[in-house]
Amino acid sequence: xxxxxxxxxxxxxxxxxxxxxxxxxxxxxxxxxxxxxxxxxxxxxxxxxxxxxxxxxxxxxxxxxxxxxxxxxxxxxxxxxxxxxxxxxxxxxxxxxxxxxxxxxxxxxxxxxxxxxxxxxxxxxxxxxxxxxxxxxxxxxxxxxxxxxxxxxxxxxxxxxxxxxxxxxxxxxxxxxxxxxxxxxxxxxxxxxxxxxxxxxxxxxxxxxxxxxxxxxxxxxxxxxxxxxxxxxxxxxxxxxxxxxxxxxxxxxxxxxxxxxxxxxxxxxxxxxxxxxxxxxxxxxxxxxxxxxxxxxxxxxxxxxxxxxxxxxxxxxxxxxxxxxxxxxxxxxxxxxxxxxxxxxxxxxxxxxxxxxxxxxxxxxxxxxxxxxxxxxxxxxxxxxxxxxxxxxxxxxxxxxxxxxxxxxxxxxxxxxxxxxxxxxxxxxxxxxxxxxxxxxxxxxxxxx
Numbered sequence: 001x002x003x004x005x006x007x008x009x010x011x012x013x014x015x016x017x018x019x020x021x022x023x024x025x026x027x028x029x030x031x032x033x034x035x036x037x038x039x040x041x042x043x044x045x046x047x048x049x050x051x052x053x054x055x056x057x058x059x060x061x062x063x064x065x066x067x068x069x070x071x072x073x074x075x076x077x078x079x080x081x082x083x084x085x086x087x088x089x090x091x092x093x094x095x096x097x098x099x100x101x102x103x104x105x106x107x108x109x110x111x112x113x114x115x116x117x118x119x120x121x122x123x124x125x126x127x128x129x130x131x132x133x134x135x136x137x138x139x140x141x142x143x144x145x146x147x148x149x150x151x152x153x154x155x156x157x158x159x160x161x162x163x164x165x166x167x168x169x170x171x172x173x174x175x176x177x178x179x180x181x182x183x184x185x186x187x188x189x190x191x192x193x194x195x196x197x198x199x200x201x202x203x204x205x206x207x208x209x210x211x212x213x214x215x216x217x218x219x220x221x222x223x224x225x226x227x228x229x230x231x232x233x234x235x236x237x238x239x240x241x242x243x244x245x246x247x248x249x250x251x252x253x254x255x256x257x258x259x260x261x262x263x264x265x266x267x268x269x270x271x272x273x274x275x276x277x278x279x280x281x282x283x284x285x286x287x288x289x290x291x292x293x294x295x296x297x298x299x300x301x302x303x304x305x306x307x308x309x310x311x312x313x314x315x316x317x318x319x320x321x322x323x324x325x326x327x328x329x330x331x332x333x334x335x336x337x338x339x340x341x342x343x344x345x346x347x348x349x350x351x352x353x354x355x356x357x358x359x360x361x362x363x364x365x366x367x368x369x370x371x372x373x374x375x376x377x378x379x380x381x382x383x384x385x386x387x388x389x390x391x392x393x394x395x396x397x398x399x400x401x402x403x404x405x406x407x408x409x410x411x412x413x414x415x416x417x418x419x420x421x422x423x424x425x426x427x428x429x430x431x432x433x434x435x436x437x438x439x440x441x442x443x444x445x446x447x448x449x
Contacts, residue, residue, distance in 0.1 A: 040230065070110070107301035111297035113294070117291060139265070154227055169210055293325070389421075
């Protein structure tokens with residue numbers, strides 16, 4: 001997925017249109033289904049939270065370069081009563097009457113502090129957060145690709161269900177035609193009642209198959225509507241146009257593998273994780289270096305007998321300004337710094353192995369998907385050949401049956417085999433489509449042309 005495409009996806013996710021707000025087109029195409037799923041699928045919409053959290057983490061890392069600013073405001077009051085005092089020589093004496101006194105004070109201040117040098121830790125943390133953000137982007141892209149594949153499979157499952165209804169209705173019409181012809185032959189005494197009963201049984205079975213196919217189509221529409229983020233009861237009419245069938249031998253396997261490795265969001269996610277781990281390890285090593293900080297502050301205040309200073313927002317009697325510089329050098333941290341550095345280095349090494357494993361997995365998955373696509377294409381060719389052979393055989397058997405040269409049981413077996421071949425051909429066709437979807441999922445983009 002290109003960066004522009006990802007931005008469009010995230011805008012749709014962040015906008016958060018209500019689930020029932022999507023309008024269903026009169027004829028749902030695959031492209032429309034993919035767009036609706038990215039805008040309405042609840043599971044995919046949750047990914048926007050991850051990106052927002054990662055963005056805030058980057059902003060927080062930028063804050064490490066800025067000074068901190070604090071203000072303070074305080075009011076204090078006190079009241080005390082004493083029964084003793086001191087004479088001129090400092091000796092305690094008892095007062096003839098208790099002495100009560102009260103005092104109050106007000107103070108305001110503002111202070112700032114800034115780290116001038118911390119061994120590069122702040123910079124490395126920022127770079128690590130940026131890499132983590134790129135990893136979240138890649139993760140969202142991977143989830144978008146998985147959603148596309150899921151929608152494509154469910155969409156073509158709905159298309160397959162519609163085509164299966166048409167096939168079963170065609171077989172039902174054929175069974176009814178055979179029943180009509182058998183009844184005509186029985187009236188001419190060319191067939192017996194057993195043949196008629198067998199033909200009626202075939203019609204009943206065909207009607208049951210049509211009913212089952214319609215039920216499967218309804219369930220496929222329910223599943224697709226839920227994935228698109230729509231109400232399951234929404235009426236959906238899918239476009240039954242199928243992708244062009246092509247010979248996988250025409251694919252450039254080397255180019256596909258190279259493109260998958262270069263564009264795989266999983267590989268980019270692992271690469272971002274490696275970059276973040278390396279920056280984190282560098283930040284950990286920076287803890288051995290000295291740090292330099294600066295601070296400054298201004299305060300003012302006042303004190304008074306009684307409670308006159310309490311609540312005073314402009315205490316201008318006393319004021320002062322302070323500033324300072326500090327240097328800190330960690331001499332011994334009880335081996336805690338060494339532990340942090342060792343753990344960070346180990347994480348970076350693990351991330352490097354994860355990246356290598358991801359690249360190997362992507363190449364393996366792409367090559368495996370191409371093999372599966374080739375096998376599915378060969379299976380479709382054989383299934384279509386079986387259909388042609390069985391249709392021709394059925395025509396010849398039906399002709400012999402009408403002329404009395406074949407019995408009904410033989411004709412029924414031939415018809416059953418032809419129907420089974422028709423169903424297997426339909427299964428092989430959508431098996432090829434699913435194999436293509438699996439390859440596109442591994443490549444991260446759809447096969448065009």
